[in-house]
Amino acid sequence: MQFRVAGTSVSVHPVWLLITLTVFAVLIKLGWWQLSRASEKASQMQQLASWQAEGPLNWQQLRQLPLQEADLxxxxxxxxxxxxxxxxxxxxxxxxxxxxxxxxxxxxxxxxxxxxxxxxxxxxxxxxxxxxxxxxxxxxxxxxxxxxxxxxxxxxxxxxxxxxxxxxxxxxxxxxxxxxxxxxxxxxxxxxMETSPFQPHYQPVVMPPEKHRGYAVQWFLLAVAVLGVALAASLRKEETNE
Known part of the structure; x- marks a missing residue:
C-alpha cells in the first residue's frame, strides 16, 4: 500500500498499517477517557464542596432527598x-x-x-x-x-x-x-470520617482532575509518537530500497 507524504511516496504493509491505526485509536480513546474522568472528578469536587458548605444532614433530612441526588x-x-x-x-x-x-x-x-x-x-x-x-x-x-x-x-x-x-x-x-x-x-x-472505633481512611476524591488531564496529555502524545515512529520507519524503508 502506497501513499504520499509531503511529496514523498511511502509504502506501508497493510498489516502494519492496521496495527498502527489500531494502537493509535486505542491511545486516543484512553486519552478521551482520562478527560471524561477529569470532568467527572471536577463535578464531584464541586458537589462535595457544596454539601460541606451546607453542613451535615441527619437521617430525617436525608430521607427527604431523592437518593440519586444524595451522593456525597x-x-x-x-x-x-x-x-x-x-x-x-x-x-x-x-x-x-x-x-x-x-x-x-x-x-x-x-x-x-x-x-x-x-x-x-x-x-x-x-x-x-x-x-x-x-x-x-x-x-x-x-x-x-x-x-x-x-x-x-x-x-x-x-x-x-x-x-x-x-x-x-x-x-x-x-x-x-x-x-x-x-x-x-x-x-x-x-x-x-470521625469518632470511629477503627481507623477512617476513606477519601471521596482520590485523584484530582489535574492528574487525569495530565494522563490524557500523555496518552495523546503517545498516539502522535506511534504515528511518527511508523511514518519514520516507512520512510527509512523507502530510502533503503532505493
Missing amino acids: VQFADEGRWLSPMVWLQDNKIVQGRIGYDVIIPVQFSRFDPPVLVNLGWVEAARNRAELPELTIPEQLPIRGVLRTSFGSFRLGQNLETGDSWPMRIQQVELDSVNPYLPQPALAAVIYQ
Missing part, C-alpha cells in the same frame, strides 16, 4: 448497630499494612431501612484464618459522607459465608448482604 452528602446522626452482623471488606491497605474495612448495618429509625456504614480500617492478623476481634457499641454516632456509587470489579466469590460473625467480603454488594438483613438496605454506604 455530609451525614451526622446516631444509629443502632444491627448486631451481630459485621462484614470485613478484604485486602484493604493503609500505610503499607494490610487489613480490612469494617462494614456494619445501622438503623436510624425502627421502621426505615438499614444503611451500611464503613467504620474504617482494622489491621489483619498474620494468620489469615484468624479474624480481628472487634468491639462495636450498640448505639454509635455516625459522622461521615454518604456515597450512592460504590463497589468495583471483582473476580470469584464475593462473600465467604460461615456460621459466625464477622464474615469476609470482597466488595460491598447489596445482593450479598441483604439476605442477612431484616429488610433490604438503602442503596448507599456511609463512610465514617
